[in-house]
Amino acid sequence: MPSSIFFVSVLLVSILTGVLSKPYFTDRVFYLYEDTYKFANEQDRLVTYHSSTSDPVQVRTDDELHRTVIIGGQSYGIADKSVTYSTKYRVTYPNGHVYSVEDNNGMLLGYDDKGNIIMDIQAYSNGERIKQEGEEDFPPSALVSSAYPSYHVKRGMPGFLFLALGLLIFGWCSFQYQAFQDLMFRLSPQRLNYENPVPSDFYYFTSKVGGIVVMIGSIFVAFKAY
Known part of the structure; x- marks a missing residue:
């Protein structure tokens, strides 16, 4: 349920932001x-x-x-x-x-x-x-x-909005989904230093904290578009 609310909210905010921001990015000044x-x-x-x-x-x-x-x-x-x-x-x-x-x-x-x-x-x-x-x-x-x-x-750099959206989703997945955390662990080159490595509780904790930081950072990235 939290994931459904999150993604629906992101979709609605993205559509609203796109509609309201279109004149800003397209009008020549x-x-x-x-x-x-x-x-x-x-x-x-x-x-x-x-x-x-x-x-x-x-x-x-x-x-x-x-x-x-x-x-x-x-x-x-x-x-x-x-x-x-x-x-x-x-x-x-x-x-x-x-x-x-x-x-x-x-x-x-x-x-x-x-x-x-x-x-x-x-x-x-x-x-x-x-x-x-x-x-x-x-x-x-x-x-x-x-x-x-x-x-x-034309004003602004709308590409930052797409980057912010990607960061927001990445941060949410890092915070919410253990399967995503496991995937990022398997993709990490650090695991090659260990035999049969497995994620620790501390790794899961830092993944959640990192996800929150990334989501907060995505807001600042979005403002750089304007």
């Missing part, structure tokens, strides 16, 4: 500092992205080579200046400052008008971002990333 944005809606070439922690971001496609990112009522112009074998963008800020952004094998690097690379360094105090002298509200590379869905990414 982009980041502006600590805020995460995902697609909300699109209307008349204007795409809106929502974040649970900040105001919406809108991206307007002006033409094939120009887009406008709108954040907090401020407009940032993005121009595609790509040439053969080189993907580049020009980013124009509301204050008139102009930066360039280059795609280096999928990594976006921003440069100022003197060709100096812009380091994306974030400083916070009591949860509030502290702007450095001369720092823009948003890095040019982040604005380009928000403007083009091809730079949006």
Whole structure:
């Protein structure tokens, strides 16, 4: 009976976790500092992205080579200046400052008008971002990333959930079933050191304790998926 309850519970929790987690793992997102944005809606070439922690971001496609990112009522112009074998963008800020952004094998690097690379360094105090002298509200590379869905990414590593499920079942079997404990004993290379070895009471005790540890550990592994 305990085994039936365990496996039914695991099945139900696995299905519920999969259903609730699917949007997290499948929705493509982009980041502006600590805020995460995902697609909300699109209307008349204007795409809106929502974040649970900040105001919406809108991206307007002006033409094939120009887009406008709108954040907090401020407009940032993005121009595609790509040439053969080189993907580049020009980013124009509301204050008139102009930066360039280059795609280096999928990594976006921003440069100022003197060709100096812009380091994306974030400083916070009591949860509030502290702007450095001369720092823009948003890095040019982040604005380009928000403007083009091809730079949006999927979150998390769902493989950890499958690993956690396997560890949970392994831990339960180690804790609950003597036949499984015996099997693990027979597979252990240590038994080759003895003639006609048999599991001791201490071995069964440590198997149960180890099973509990593995089941607890599977919870931490599952959280690494997010």
